[in-house]
Amino acid sequence: MYNQPLGLSNHSSPDTSTMSNPRFRIAICGGGVGGLTLAVALSRHQDIAVDVYEAAQSFCEIGSGIGVWPRSFKVLRKLGPDFEQQLLQRCGYEYTEEYVPSIKNRKSDQAVGIELFDLMTKGKLMRFHRADFQGVLLSFLPPSCTTHNAKRLISYTQPLENCSRNSSITLTFKDGSTATCDVLIGADGIKSIVRPCMLRELAEDMDPDEKQSVLSCMNPIWSGVTAYRSLVSTQKLRARYPDHRALREFTQYIGKDAYLVTYPISLGKYVNFSGFTLERDLVDLAYEADTDIPRPSFKGKTNDEWVSELTAQQFIEPFKDFEEDAQHILECVEKGTLLAVHTVKTLPSTNFGRVAIIGDAAHAMSPFQGSGAGQSIEDAYLLMTVLGHKSTTLETVPRALAIYDRLRRPFSSEVARRSMRSGQLCASQEDVPLHELGDTITKNWEWAWLTELDDALEEAVRLVEDSSIDVN
Numbered sequence: 001m002y003n004q005p006l007g008l009s010n011h012s013s014p015d016t017s018t019m020s021n022p023r024f025r026i027a028i029c030g031g032g033v034g035g036l037t038l039a040v041a042l043s044r045h046q047d048i049a050v051d052v053y054e055a056a057q058s059f060c061e062i063g064s065g066i067g068v069w070p071r072s073f074k075v076l077r078k079l080g081p082d083f084e085q086q087l088l089q090r091c092g093y094e095y096t097e098e099y100v101p102s103i104k105n106r107k108s109d110q111a112v113g114i115e116l117f118d119l120m121t122k123g124k125l126m127r128f129h130r131a132d133f134q135g136v137l138l139s140f141l142p143p144s145c146t147t148h149n150a151k152r153l154i155s156y157t158q159p160l161e162n163c164s165r166n167s168s169i170t171l172t173f174k175d176g177s178t179a180t181c182d183v184l185i186g187a188d189g190i191k192s193i194v195r196p197c198m199l200r201e202l203a204e205d206m207d208p209d210e211k212q213s214v215l216s217c218m219n220p221i222w223s224g225v226t227a228y229r230s231l232v233s234t235q236k237l238r239a240r241y242p243d244h245r246a247l248r249e250f251t252q253y254i255g256k257d258a259y260l261v262t263y264p265i266s267l268g269k270y271v272n273f274s275g276f277t278l279e280r281d282l283v284d285l286a287y288e289a290d291t292d293i294p295r296p297s298f299k300g301k302t303n304d305e306w307v308s309e310l311t312a313q314q315f316i317e318p319f320k321d322f323e324e325d326a327q328h329i330l331e332c333v334e335k336g337t338l339l340a341v342h343t344v345k346t347l348p349s350t351n352f353g354r355v356a357i358i359g360d361a362a363h364a365m366s367p368f369q370g371s372g373a374g375q376s377i378e379d380a381y382l383l384m385t386v387l388g389h390k391s392t393t394l395e396t397v398p399r400a401l402a403i404y405d406r407l408r409r410p411f412s413s414e415v416a417r418r419s420m421r422s423g424q425l426c427a428s429q430e431d432v433p434l435h436e437l438g439d440t441i442t443k444n445w446e447w448a449w450l451t452e453l454d455d456a457l458e459e460a461v462r463l464v465e466d467s468s469i470d471v472n
């Protein structure tokens with residue numbers, strides 16, 4: 001592994017001694033959690049050339065927290081002890097597989113809040129500042145990976161007749177430049193360009209009804225959820241309220257149609273703050289199914305399409321009736337961001353030919369189980385397993401990508417469904433009596449600490465090795 005400073009642009013050149021004749025050339029479009037995890041994971045296959053194309057000028061992450069549940073953290077551990085060590089240093093606590101209280105839940109939309117339950121999890125939720133997490137990934141990119149910043153993909157063309165070296169995929173970027181690759185992985189987030197291009201290819205020869213259904217998945221839809229995000233200075237909170245629970249533990253302040261989540265990150269420097277308001281009809285609709293019922297757009301509620309900066313006063317407004325404890329943190333918010341949370345419908349496929357999508361491009365989900373990034377990590381690792389397998393060649397790449405789709409898409413869709421259910425349970429307070437909320441929420445969430453990716457990884461290898469099995 002090679003350590004590199006954060007945010008370098010076009011920094012590494014391929015190791016030409018091993019890369020003069022790579023097995024194939026993978027272009028990863030998007031250098032967020034999913035894209036960078038894939039690039040780092042592929043570093044163990046030095047005969048595969050990797051290019052990461054990132055739209056931003058430098059690799060940067062918004063200033064907020066991110067939690068990784070034990071199931072996905074176990075996948076990160078597979079990237080090696082040095083990698084794990086770097087991550088642990090950033091979150092400042094040890095890895096464990098013991099049962100621990102992870103999230104304290106309170107009923108808070110009243111003058112005096114009450115304790116509801118502790119979410120007990122097998123293993124800890126590993127919490128990071130996003131920039132710290134991304135910095136570790138960047139520092140482990142191998143020399144076989146070249147990164148290109150300020151490269152916003154606008155389209156690609158994929159010749160489908162054969163899979164020879166002469167039939168490269170051509171990528172076109174916003175600056176007018178082009179590049180070629182043998183395999184394209186869209187890790188370009190919720191506003192993915194690869195997703196609609198790929199779905200159009202998939203739908204090409206379909207009958208009109210089927211085509212319409214596939215194309216209806218191209219664009220993200222507003223989930224009915226609005227997120228309020230901020231980082232609160234620990235110093236400020238401690239100076240005013242030295243014993244505030246947010247300084248030491250992860251707390252969910254649950255209220256009807258609105259709730260708050262707070263937890264310390266960056267070795268205690270900040271308290272990550274996320275508030276949510278839910279338009280319940282829409283959330284219920286999103287949970288029920290991937291319906292085609294038209295949904296209102298978020299447009300018009302803010303100047304920007306999805307995001308806007310808020311003053312402290314605007315930020316506090318939706319939570320003004322919450323208990324005192326919540327008010328004390330809100331007092332310390334200086335500014336914050338409002339985000340209209342969008343999701344992607346369950347896709348009919350996440351691969352076509354030699355193109356596949358991972359992470360939010362494939363399954364952007366609601367944030368109520370803090371699992372979107374974890375799912376992108378799992379996608380990346382399974383994709384590395386099938387593409388890197390020694391028997392995968394340029395000709396068999398489409399089969400490898402079909403195996404990825406078969407093993408990951410049902411799981412990530414189910415996670416998306418459960419995540420929406422978690423939000424619904426917290427915000428509705430009608431479906432389930434309060435004294436049963438803890439059990440119901442825990443059962444809905446326990447996949448994140450009681451299951452592992454390993455079975456899917458074993459199955460992936462079996463399917464790659466036995467080409468007689470139909471994987472489509």
Ligand SMILES: Cc1cc2nc3c(=O)[nH]c(=O)nc-3n(C[C@H](O)[C@H](O)[C@H](O)COP(=O)(O)OP(=O)(O)OC[C@H]3O[C@@H](n4cnc5c(N)ncnc54)[C@H](O)[C@@H]3O)c2cc1C
Binds near residue numbers: 053154189190341367
């Ligand atoms: C409020 C909130 C809280 C959350 N908390 C958690 C949590 O605690 N735990 C968790 O697991 N998940 C959480 N998530 C979800 C998580 O943030 C996402 O699922 C995750 O970031 C997705 O990673 P990604 O790599 O797929 O996409 P992204 O992180 O969005 O990265 C996509 C990258 O692609 C680049 N890009 C976009 N378009 C192009 C283009 N055309 N060409 C080139 N590059 C392009 C972007 O610049 C970006 O760098 C939360 C989400 C929200 C909204």
